[in-house]
Amino acid sequence: MSASASASSxxxxxxxxxxxxxPTPLERTRTWLYNQTEWGNSLTVADYLEREEYLLSIPLARNGGITNWILTDDAATPQNGERPVLAACETLRKRALVRNQDGSVHDVWAYGVASVFTLKEFRGRGYAGKMMELLRGYMAAQQRETGEPAFSVLFSDIGRLFYAKHGWLPLENTQIEFRVRSDAELDTSSVTLIHEEHLAELAERDELLVRKEMAKPNAVDASKTRVAVIPDLDALQWHFYREAFICNAAFGRKPTVHGALYTSPSTGSRVWGLFERNHYGGPEQPEKNLISFLRFVVEDESISDDELSTAVVGIFRAAEKEAKDWSCSKVEIWNPLERVRKAAEAATEFETTFVVRQDKNLASLNWFGEGATEDVDWVVNERFEWC
Structure with missing residues (x-):
């Protein structure tokens, strides 16, 4: 069934x-051709197809880490070996943690849902909703049989209602952001820039910190189930490999700076932020491009307010400097810690704005265990989980 098929058929x-x-490989390529028109941004069709194929080969996607899905009509006669693609999506398997109500913490798997798409000619007929209904049913059945996935996350760009109808509820969607100053003199001497060779050690340390946090009960309601996707190296590298491909296609070079790190001269404790460049407009439309923090870590909660302020300013300056070098007009950080937000707002040089997201990038969770999704405490709900 082609895109030009009549509605009656x-x-x-x-x-x-x-x-x-x-999907078969041919059907999968056709889904990419369908959605390239809306998600290709600064990439040509050829580059887009190459990127999608490439993303199937990186560590997070290998060995069943990514699964492509299509909604199709099993009764339709295949044309040239391909079935009709009425809707499509993909799931990414990620390491995660669950703290149950009895206080025990378990290693589990979570599935990120991405690339949900229906061709324009096929919209308005309930196909995407049917796909999400069947996908949720598949996940719930798998969870009952094997324990995997314990939960699923997705990031809605179509508001709160559609995915919520199928169990993915938006939970905590705030950010601070600031515009990149064209004339700023950025002193980043207080921080160390994070390169490829630093990522493994930081990811390993971060996982220990997340596990330590997950061992604690929710501060308000100790009976809450707590969940977290682990910000491990594979989860981070998925973003950096994707970013490198897009930057190389658009600018002819790849980023080498992946964040910035502050080390306390008095205690040796660290604060770091990892970020990526999102080029929705390419070199020609910098107003559409932004730097997004994937993860912001305060290693020692007892760090003084003064030192945390120094750390935040240095890390933000490093992000702004990279933004200027890569034609990005804005910097954002999702769901910042309250102390980080206060430090950012006190640093008046950035003129940060606090935003509650209502329509785009709505982090949403579907819990398959006992209890309601609304009552689940989502720990480290940050950009690194986006897919």
Whole structure:
């Protein structure tokens, strides 16, 4: 069934022949061709297809780490060996933790849902909703049988309602942001720039910190179940490999700076932020490009306010300096710690704005265990989980 098929020839989304399944390589490429028109941004069609193929080969995606899905009509006659693609998405398998109500912490798997798409000609017929219904049913059945996934996350760009109907509820969606100053003299001497060779050690340390946090009960309600996706090296590198491909295609070079780190001269404790460049406009439209912090870590909670302020200013300056070098007009950090937010707001040079996201990038969670998703405490809900 081609994109030009008449509406009368399309099956109902309630038809028993509508199934969720895995695409063939040809069908998968066709889904990429469909969504390239909306998500290609600064990439050519050829570059976009190459990027999608490349992302299947990086560590997070290997060995079943990524699964492609299509909604199709099992009763339709394949054309040139391909079935109709009524809707499509993909799931990414990520290491995660769950703290149960009895206080025990378990290593689990979580599935990130990404690239949910329906071709324009097929919209308005309930296909995407049917796909999400079947996908949730598949995950819930898998969880009952094998314990995997314990939960699922996705990031909605179409508001709060659609995915919530299928169990993915938006939980905590705030950010601080600031515009990049074209005339700022940026002194970054207080921080060390983070390069590729630093990532493994920082990710390992961060995982220990997350596990330490997960061992604690929720500060307000000790009975809450707590969940966290682990910010391990594979999860971080998924962003950096993707970023490198896009930057190389658009600018002919790859980033080498992945963040900035402050080390206390008095205690040796560290504060660091990891960030990526998101080029939605390419070199020609810098107003659409931004630097997004993937993760912001305060290693020692007892750090003084003065030192934390010094750390935040230095790290933000490093991000702004990279933003200027890579034609980005804005810097953002999702769901910042309260102390980090206060330090950022006190640093008046940045003129930060606090935003509650209502429509875009809504971090949403679907919990498959006992209890309601609304009652789950999502720990370290930050940009590194986006997919």
């Amino acid at each position: 399309l099956p109902s989304s309630s038809s028993p022949s509508i199934i969720l399944t895995n």
